[in-house]
Structure formats: C-alpha cells, structure tokens
Amino acid sequence: MRKFSIGYRTLKTAIGTAIAIAIAQYFNLDFNTSAGVLTILCIQPTKKKSLESAYTRLVSGIVGMLYAFMFFELFGYHPLALAGMLLLYIPTIVSLKVEDGFVSSAVIILHVYSAESFSMGLVYNELALMAIGFTTGIVINMHMGDIGKELEYYRVNVEELYRKIFKEIVSYLREGDTLWDGREIIEAVQALNTAKSLAFKDVENHFLRRENNYYVYFDMREKQLEIIERVLPKVTALPVIVQEADLVADFMEDLADNVHSGNTAYHFREKLELVKKEFAQLPLPKDHQEFLAQAALYQFIEEMDRYLEIKQSFEGLKVKNARTQ
Incomplete structure (x- = not known):
C-alpha cells in the first residue's frame, strides 16, 4: 500500500x-x-x-x-x-x-x-x-513550488555515483578483478532520466527561459555516461595487468576525487596528455597478451579524453558548497 x-x-x-x-x-x-x-x-x-x-x-x-x-x-x-x-x-x-x-x-x-x-x-x-x-x-497554477533543492539533490547523487564507478575502475586496473555488479551504472541512468525530466518541467514553468542550466548539466552527464559504459569492457577484460594500468589507475583515482559541477576539465586533459607521454616511454609489449592490454588501455584514455572534452564544453553550475580543484 x-x-x-x-x-x-x-x-x-x-x-x-x-x-x-x-x-x-x-x-x-x-x-x-x-x-x-x-x-x-x-x-x-x-x-x-x-x-x-x-x-x-x-x-x-x-x-x-x-x-x-x-x-x-x-x-x-x-x-x-x-x-x-x-x-x-x-x-x-x-x-x-x-x-x-x-x-x-x-x-x-x-x-x-x-x-x-x-x-x-x-x-x-x-x-x-x-x-x-x-x-x-x-x-x-501560476504558483509552482521551488524544485531547486530537488535538482541539487540529483546533482549530488549523480556525482557520487560517478565517483563510485571510477573507484571501481581503479580496483579493476590494480587488482584485475572485483565483485562489483555495476549497480551504480543503472542507478546513474535512472537518476539522470528523472533529473532531466524535472529540469525540463522547470523550463516550462518559466515563459521567458528556453533552457535550464541543470538540464544542460544533466544532459552533459548523460553523454559522459555513454562513454563510461563504452569504456568499461576495455578495463574489465584486460588479458594481463601491465605497467600502463597503474598510470591509468592513478589518473582515474585523481579524477574520482574531483567529480563536481564546476569546469576544470582542461586541467585533467593536461594530466591525460602527461599519461600518454609516460605511455610512450614504457617498454614495448613482450607478447600478444601485453599488446592487447596496452592497446585496450590506450583506447581507454582516448575515450576518457572525449569524456573530459564533453565536460570542458560545459560552462559549469554555480552552486553553493560546490567542490573545487
């Protein structure tokens, strides 16, 4: 009931x-x-x-x-x-x-x-x-309740889910296997759908406003999630753990600790360029398995660069108590 x-x-x-x-x-x-x-x-x-x-x-x-x-x-x-x-x-x-x-x-x-x-x-x-x-x-019907608190709740919720997903990726890269069931991915999809619907409702409650900053933000996060879902198989199916995995894990751990609504993606894109340079200095693969692992990790960081590029095009949300880098 x-x-x-x-x-x-x-x-x-x-x-x-x-x-x-x-x-x-x-x-x-x-x-x-x-x-x-x-x-x-x-x-x-x-x-x-x-x-x-x-x-x-x-x-x-x-x-x-x-x-x-x-x-x-x-x-x-x-x-x-x-x-x-x-x-x-x-x-x-x-x-x-x-x-x-x-x-x-x-x-x-x-x-x-x-x-x-x-x-x-x-x-x-x-x-x-x-x-x-x-x-x-x-x-x-001209008086509508303020949905700002609800939108902020979903923002915080989505960002926390992204942190957990990134932490799980770090575990895969360092340990080769975890007991993660991917629940956060499903929760993130549901949260984004609800949040976008709520933000769109706010647009229709303001006759002179054609878009809602939160709607743009959640739309951006949705595009990022598509990339996350696409890159997960690349790290969860590595044939062997190679040196490059530690470099990527360090980067992802840093990224997980700095998921927020501001826009400092350029900073992490610079860090990603350094990771690519370090990749180039590491020894060549000894066998076919290492070659496949290195290729998968390189594809992974290229996708993460696209992930950051999407965030970089977003101006950022002005919210109270937002985490900054």
Whole structure:
C-alpha cells in the first residue's frame, strides 16, 4: 500500500475547484459545478501546459457550441442528432489539433443538449463557465513550488555515483578483478532520466527561459555516461595487468576525487596528455597478451579524453558548497 500524502498540485486543484464553483454560483450561472470541472482539467503539471490546456479547451468548446447549434437546431434535440454531430465534431477538433479539449467541450455540448433550446443566454452562460474555469485554473497554477533543492539533490547523487564507478575502475586496473555488479551504472541512468525530466518541467514553468542550466548539466552527464559504459569492457577484460594500468589507475583515482559541477576539465586533459607521454616511454609489449592490454588501455584514455572534452564544453553550475580543484 502506497503512503498517503497530499501533494501541492492536489491542494491547488481542491482550492481552485472550490473557488471556480463559488464564483459561478455568485453570478447565478446554470450548471455552475461545471466551472469546477473545467478548473480541474486546466490545472496541469507546468504553467506552459496549463496555458496550452486552456487554449485547446476554449477553441474546442467554441467549435462544439457551433456544431451543437447547427445539428440540434436542424435535426432536433435527439440522441441520433447528438451521435451525428459527434461523428463530424471529433475529426474537426483533431484536424485543428485541439482534441485534448474534447472532454471539456463535451460538457458544454451536453449542456446545450440538456437545455433543449439554443439561445444567446445559454451561449453567455457557457462562455462565462469557460472563462471562470480556465482563468481560475491558470491563476491558481501560476504558483509552482521551488524544485531547486530537488535538482541539487540529483546533482549530488549523480556525482557520487560517478565517483563510485571510477573507484571501481581503479580496483579493476590494480587488482584485475572485483565483485562489483555495476549497480551504480543503472542507478546513474535512472537518476539522470528523472533529473532531466524535472529540469525540463522547470523550463516550462518559466515563459521567458528556453533552457535550464541543470538540464544542460544533466544532459552533459548523460553523454559522459555513454562513454563510461563504452569504456568499461576495455578495463574489465584486460588479458594481463601491465605497467600502463597503474598510470591509468592513478589518473582515474585523481579524477574520482574531483567529480563536481564546476569546469576544470582542461586541467585533467593536461594530466591525460602527461599519461600518454609516460605511455610512450614504457617498454614495448613482450607478447600478444601485453599488446592487447596496452592497446585496450590506450583506447581507454582516448575515450576518457572525449569524456573530459564533453565536460570542458560545459560552462559549469554555480552552486553553493560546490567542490573545487
């Protein structure tokens, strides 16, 4: 059984519904509870989606009233007339790309059907219900909770997972084998997916902002993770442990201790160049197994250079208590 909780969006929905119905009752509108229904449908996860929802429902509602007027006045207020109207109405709103407003417009259409007459008073009543319901939903949804703490939590979590992964790589390079099950890779994928979704939601809550720095950051980390997943087989399947492995292990250990949101990748790319030079000074492989091991390690450091290049293109996050090098 899931833990019982009342979320912020649930609270807004409850308050908004009550306000919309109260306003509709104050103006003595018929079908006043429908204002609450329209408010519920308009309260979406983000401000942008809330505005889009109001627009599609307003357009589909107006089109619905026009169809209701034509069909019911021509063919009478009969179930067959309603069925015929819907047969044409639904494809129309789909072609207009406002099909998401079908449920709310169906409410308006059924009001007309129930009234069994079409008058300007009914039109004003339905337009007033839509205005109250949509406006209340939009206004109540303009206040969104701050998700900065959640984004920061995922940043710290992802960086810690990367440190653990790098430490495991160090163990492979120095000991040749570990009992690591790769759990951190799966956790990092899940954390990045959730974090990017959360950051994108923040973008849709700011009309003048086209991107979120955290979204760019998590996208960068996702690209790095693809490289990590690609290079893991190169170090976990070394046929023998060679001298180069210690050099790479030292580098990876240093990198693991300095995973953060700032941008000092250029510093580690310089260190990686020194590792390459040290590679060149070591003796040539004695046999085919050593040759394969050295080749795999060289490919590994080339991939890690790409890993750092991706980070170097990122400006860095300005966060409190960020670790620096």
